[in-house]
Amino acid sequence: MKAILPNALFIGFTGTPLLKADKARSIEVFGHYIHTYKFDQAVREGVVLDLRYEARDIDQSITSQDKIDVWFEANTKGLNDVARAQLKKKWGTMQQVLSCQSRLEKIVADILLDMLIKPRLMDGHGNAMLVAGSIYEACKFYELFARTGLKGKCAIVTSYAPSVADTKGETTGEGETESLVKYKVYTQMLADWFGDVANEPRRVDKCSAYPPYGSYKIFMGHQPGGEVRAGSEEAVHRAARPDEAADRGGQAAHRFRCAPGYLYIDKKLRDHGLFQAICRVNRLDGESKDYGYIIDYKDLFKSLEGAVEDYTSGALDGFDHEDVAGLLENRLEKAREDLEEAREAVNALCEPVAPPRDTAAYLHYFCAQSAGNNAGNAEQLKNNEPKRLKLYKFVATLIRAYASIASELPEAGYKPDEIEKIKNEVDHYSKVRDEVRLASGDYIDLKAYEPAMRHLIDT
Numbered sequence: 488m489k490a491i492l493p494n495a496l497f498i499g500f501t502g503t504p505l506l507k508a509d510k511a512r513s514i515e516v517f518g519h520y521i522h523t524y525k526f527d528q529a530v531r532e533g534v535v536l537d538l539r540y541e542a543r544d545i546d547q548s549i550t551s552q553d554k555i556d557v558w559f560e561a562n563t564k565g566l567n568d569v570a571r572a573q574l575k576k577k578w579g580t581m582q583q584v585l586s587c588q589s590r591l592e593k594i595v596a597d598i599l600l601d602m603l604i605k606p607r608l609m610d611g612h613g614n615a616m617l618v619a620g621s622i623y624e625a626c627k628f629y630e631l632f633a634r635t636g637l638k639g640k641c642a643i644v645t646s647y648a649p650s651v652a653d654t655k656g657e658t659t660g661e662g663e664t665e666s667l668v669k670y671k672v673y674t675q676m677l678a679d680w681f682g683d684v685a686n687e688p689r690r691v692d693k694c695s696a697y698p699p700y701g702s703y704k705i706f707m708g709h710q711p712g713g714e715v716r717a718g719s720e721e722a723v724h725r726a727a728r729p730d731e732a733a734d735r736g737g738q739a740a741h742r743f744r745c746a747p748g749y750l751y752i753d754k755k756l757r758d759h760g761l762f763q764a765i766c767r768v769n770r771l772d773g774e775s776k777d778y779g780y781i782i783d784y785k786d787l788f789k790s791l792e793g794a795v796e797d798y799t800s801g802a803l804d805g806f807d808h809e810d811v812a813g814l815l816e817n818r819l820e821k822a823r824e825d826l827e828e829a830r831e832a833v834n835a836l837c838e839p840v841a842p843p844r845d846t847a848a849y850l851h852y853f854c855a856q857s858a859g860n861n862a863g864n865a866e867q868l869k870n871n872e873p874k875r876l877k878l879y880k881f882v883a884t885l886i887r888a889y890a891s892i893a894s895e896l897p898e899a900g901y902k903p904d905e906i907e908k909i910k911n912e913v914d915h916y917s918k919v920r921d922e923v924r925l926a927s928g929d930y931i932d933l934k935a936y937e938p939a940m941r942h943l944i945d946t
Contacts, residue, residue, distance in 0.1 A: 503762050504810035526766075526814050535769040537778040539818040542786045545593050563604065564894050591624065594753060594784060595631040602637070605780075606890045607748050612775055615749035618756065618764060622647045623665040626672035642676065649673040746770035753784045758805035761787065762814070774880070777825065777887060781815065822892040823899045829885040830909070833916050836877055846922055853878060853923045868927055875927055882920040889913045 489495075499517040504525075529535045598615065607613030619625035622645045632641040653670045663671070750768045768779030837844075840852045853875050855864035889909065892899055896906045923929075 503759055503766075504807070506758060506805045507807055508805070510807070525810065530769075533771075535766075536771060536776065537821065538765060538769050538781060538815050539778050539821060540781045540783065540788075540815040541818050542783045542788065543597065544786070545590065545597055545784050591627055592631055594751070595628065595635070598751060599635060599637070601749070601782075604890075604894070605749070606777075606887050607775060613748040613772075615751060616747050616767070617751040618754050620754045622669055624753075626669050629672055629676065639679070643673065647673065649677075746772035746776070748772070748776055748778075749780045749782065751782045751784065752787070755785055756787065765815070774883070775887065777884075777891075778821075780818075819892070819895060819899045822888070822895075823901075826885075826888040826892055826909070829881065829888040830912060833878075833881040833885050834912075836874070836881055837916070837919070846919075849919050849923060850926050854927045871927075872929075875923055875929060878920055878923060879929075882916045885913060885916060 488497075497517055498521070499513065505513055526535070530537050594617075598617065601615075602608045608615065617625075617628060619628055625643050625645055629641060629643050632638070647669060649670050651670075653666045747768050747770075750765060752764070756764060765779070765781050768781065770779075837849070837852075841848050853871055855867040855871070896909070897903075901909070
């Protein structure tokens, strides 16, 4: 390029920080930085969302019946008795899955529980991605999810294009080879969508008509080794771009209508691959999405071995510290901050409500001074509308903040009496919100809030 354009000015653009090893060469070629825009600044300015990180030791936490029971109790202790009873009805199937020795099955069961208790996943407003260690593992994950309530709501996204040639010479008489498994799963997935026979070759040719990503709750992906385009980075890249149609290597071209909020990682990723993959869940997606959530089954930062306060080393040590500062946040610390900010906001809003702060007092403050439909009350209702809208928004934020940490309040530093107080507050303000909405005649689309989170509080 320099030979063709010897007098040209070269300007380089990068969507991720430069690796330490590449910085000197980059400056030599392009000169010093013209401008930088880092992740922590983008979060502060509301361009992208914060990222929360959690390392899960699935091998150690789910290995025996006793540990399975402890695991269930720990993950559902923020729920009320009715909700726990409902989950128990589904727990029998999950116990069977968890009692198996397969690590993949344990991960599937862990994700299934998240689908029942995590914000946005439980109410149908969000979805998730799972980075598998290989295309074969992605196919095995898909088979496992297809045996659950997520059948028809999950898909595989990789560069693999099924071909009849994959099956030639693969029959050994000793079970299915990886190539046979991949071909079988992919053709079955296409057949399920088109309503056809799985072994019909034409199904493979109709990949371009495969359904949009927005139809799914979870995607299985794979990152080919050594490539920057990550696996699910490739999957995540393509699935997280709202208007991009990708058709590489015979893979389906789709449109994604819902920014993913949860990324499950079961593959060793690092540096650019990891950075780009995790940043696919920090896209804005309405008021109900407060952050992107990363669940790491590979302990990429060795945080399970000890307290980790700084996520700029380990799997991201190829970058300079200042280039990735603030990328991943301590989830419990940030969740506590969110909860306290939400409590403070709703308490401040309701502080002017006159004692004894019963239903009548709240309706007097947020609706009108007296019951009835006279002209004076209609005017008061209109004048108080901004306060009611704040109430709806603040209470929704409070419930989401509580939901994200409900099962781990002790680990976040709350004492038993504080936990009881918080739970009562959430219950109280949720009821206040509903009473005000009913009395005022405000017809808010509750889908924008937290309909499925009602099971987190006593009613």
